[in-house]
Amino acid sequence: DTGVSQDPRHKITKRGQNVTFRCDPISEHNRLYWYRQTLGQGPEFLTYFQNEAQLEKSRLLSDRFSAERPKGSFSTLEIQRTEQGDSAMYLCASSYMPPDGYTFGSGTRLTVV
Amino acid sequence: QQQVKQSPQSLIVQKGGISIINCAYENTAFDYFPWYQQFPGKGPALLIAIRPDVSEKKEGRFTISFNKSAKQFSLHIMDSQPGDSATYFCAASKGNTPLVFGKGTRLSVIA
Numbered sequence: 001d002t003g004v005s006q007d008p009r010h011k012i013t014k015r016g017q018n019v020t021f022r023c024d025p026i027s028e029h030n031r032l033y034w035y036r037q038t039l040g041q042g043p044e045f046l047t048y049f050q051n052e053a054q055l056e057k058s059r060l061l062s063d064r065f066s067a068e069r070p071k072g073s074f075s076t077l078e079i080q081r082t083e084q085g086d087s088a089m090y091l092c093a094s095s096y097m098p099p100d101g102y103t104f105g106s107g108t109r110l111t112v113v
Numbered sequence: 114q115q116q117v118k119q120s121p122q123s124l125i126v127q128k129g130g131i132s133i134i135n136c137a138y139e140n141t142a143f144d145y146f147p148w149y150q151q152f153p154g155k156g157p158a159l160l161i162a163i164r165p166d167v168s169e170k171k172e173g174r175f176t177i178s179f180n181k182s183a184k185q186f187s188l189h190i191m192d193s194q195p196g197d198s199a200t201y202f203c204a205a206s207k208g209n210t211p212l213v214f215g216k217g218t219r220l221s222v223i224a
Contacts, residue, residue: 004156033211042119042202042214043157056211091156099145099206104156 004105006092012111013082020078021108025094032075033102034067035091036060043091049075082112116140117205119215126222132190134218136203139184143205147212148177148188151200160201161188193222 005024013019025032030051035043046065047057051072061067064082069075079086089107118137126132136146147162163170163177163186170177176189190197200219204212 035214040217042204042216045211045213048211093156098209099147099212100162102147102159102212104149104158106154106156 004092004094004103006105006108008108009106010109012113015084015112016081018078018080019082019110020076021090023075023077023092023105025074025092026103029094029096029103030072031095031098032069033093033095034075034077035093037089037091037107084112086110087112116213117203117215119203119218121218122216123219124221126193126220128193128195128222128224130193132193132197132220132222134188134201134203134220135185136187136215137185138205140205140207141184142207144208145206146177146179146186147204149202149204151202157202195222195224198222
């Protein structure tokens, strides 16, 4: 068990481009969460999955954002037509028995130029 | 609206002193209150958590005090060390819903 892995660690993209991030949770965890964190702020909830089912999406998640968790294993978060306001740290977390035991990855830092 | 309000935004404590960070919440349905610690370039890591059936929980130098009637909970770090310098987040959730986080407190412990 190597914890929650996120890839890439850093991504710089031009405005209008699409980006995709990947999260590999702890293998026995059935829940997977995506959060966004901007400088000086706490993590803000985006969406979460239980196994392969996406159970909730935040109002923060505009229709440019989409997340998947095929087969209940890894997850991807895609942002289409990126905007400068999308620049943030995107954090993934997983857990087995919510709410206990959230384990966060180190995040993907997105910079939109 | 912000569901969990955290204070102060930043805190400077002398080595060996006590660091105290406070959180207030509005939703009385919240039933799980964790504190997370985050170092630069890393994701938050669970430090300690409490449920409303107890008023205090202690793990090593870290203590959570919980006041259900005031809808407040706080983190106390005893004998603060330079290695405790980090950003601390309180959070809350009800049932199986995702955690909501405070805005964070940047702690600096100086020698």
